[in-house]
Amino acid sequence: MKIAVSGGGTGGHIYPALALIREIQKEHRDAEFLYIGTEKGLENTIVKRENIPFKSIHITGFKRKISLENVKTVLRFLKGVRESKKMLKDFKADIVIGTGGYVCGPVVYAAAKLGIPTVIHEQNSVPGLTNKFLSRYVDRIAVCFEEAKSFFPDNKTILTGNPRASEVLGQDGMKGRLSAGLKTSMPAVLIFGGSRGARPINDAVLKTLAELGEKPYQVLYITGDVHYEDVRKEVELVGSPENVIIKPFIHNMPEVLAGADLVVSRAGATTLAEITSLGIPSILIPSPYVTNNHQEKNARALSDHGAAELLLEKELTGKKLIDHIDKIILNPNKMNDMKKASSNLGIPDAAKRLYGIMAELVSSKQK
Template sequence: MNIVVSGGGTGGHIYPALALIREIKKETKDVNFLYIGTEKGLESKLVTRENIPFKSIHITGFKRSISLENVKTIMRFFKGVRESKRMLKEFKADVVIGTGGYVCGPVVYAAAKLGIPTIIHEQNSVPGLTNKFLSRYVDRIAICFEEAKAFFPDHKVVLTGNPRASEVLHQDRIKGRISTGLSVGEPVVLIVGGSRGARPINEAVLKSLVQLGGKPYQVLYITGDVHYDEVKKEVELIGNPKNVVIKPFIHNMPEVLAGTDLTVARAGATTLAELTSLGIPSILIPSPYVTNNHQEKNARALSDHHAAKLLLEKDLNSQKLVEEIDRILLDEQKLNEMKKASKQLGVPDAVKRLYQLMKELVDGKK
């Protein structure tokens, strides 16, 4: 089977695509992949680094205000459609899946117009503009949250979960702890603000360091590369408690998550897929700076089911942060109840479900 994958712009669109490709490759050799993205996007680096065939088109997103740039975007879209049709024909694509971002628009639309089976994968509880547009043309719409169903034609929707969830399963809990310098015995709370970090979370943690130093648990604190030097200067003045490990970034997140008992994080779709797959309770601090406030809606999909505590950024301070960590991590019954609730929301077989969906669509075209 020849599978074309398209997704770009942010890691939330790219990492599920890469997870899908990696996991399918593990299961079968009788498959070829082509990834279509943008040359300047993050996907061009991440995809080529994994030796996945990569081609690019030029496309930009629409401005929300009336602008001459939107006219140029429409012209780029139709040019992207023509280029995508050529690439799809050359590759002899059997099926095309878009995982989000502007680049999916022309690629998936081109496939639909050529009669090639198409799927879009929506990671968030509230879909973006591109997937809303494409939902009219594709054969199937794969979702990760039940809440997303209301935005799409009901007969096309399939709950598959996020492929990233499949990658975090079967990780070694002890190995994950040792890799970051944590001890094997005491409980661990992971605090992370995303790949680039989040200043409000960093500020709250820095003000909490002295308090955290006296707790009977360990803290793995990921600052983000952008903020690391600034944080380290502050830590030198305050002092670094022995039970707090500070890192700028970790590349083995699935492994590290396996060794975590509680996570404090933003509410990106990929993060939540990983947490629920492993059944990890969380304190979610949604970014208020995202389109349609989708992170808060993602977070509520967990907090409404008692799998997470929702803490809005405007309510975040050092005292509140420590209180919430203690309330969950130091109450064994509460912790176990949240673990169970989190695990029940996980959809760990996402890759198998998506691959089966692809095969059904391809077989149906024959």
């Protein structure tokens, strides 16, 4: 099968695509891939590093107010469609899947107009503009949250989960703990704010360092590279408790995540897919700076089912953070209930589900 993949702009669109490709490669060595992205997007670096054939088009998103730039975007879209059609014909694509971002618009639209089977994958509980637009043209829409179904036509929308979830399963959590300097004998809380960190979370943790040092659990606190030096200086002033380990970044996140008993994080779609596939309780502090406030809606999809505690950034203080952590990790019954709820929301075989939909579409087309 020849599979064209498109997704870009943020890791939340790129990493699920790569997870899907890796899963298919494991099971179907004869599958061929072409990734279509943009030169300036993260995908240009990340996908090429994976040695996946990569081609690019130039596309930008629409501005939310009337401007000349939107006219240029329409022209870029039309040019992108023409270029995508040529790429897909040359590749002889059997199917095209878009995992989000502006670049998917012309690529998936071009495939639909060529009569190539098409799928879009929506990671968030509230879809972006591109996937809303494409939903009218594609054959199937794969979603990660039940809440997202209401935005799409019911007859072609399927709950599959996020392929990224598959990659954290089977990881050695104890090995992950040891690699991060955590003890295997104490409950572990993992706190992070995404790859770049989150200043409000950093500030809340710094204000509670002394109190955290007296707790019967340990904390691995990932600051993000941008904030690490400032945090380190603050820690030197107040003293660093033995049970609090501070790092700028970790490269083996799936392993370390598998060793955590409780996670405190933002509410990005990929993170939530990973923690629910592992059945980990969480305290979610959604970023209020994202389109359509989708992180809060992602978080509520877990908190409404008892799998997470929701703590809004505007309400975040050091005291509230510690109170939330203590309420969960020092209460075995609550921990167990949240673990079960988290597991119930997890879809660990997401990549296989998604590939099954794709294979079915290709088979139907060939008949």
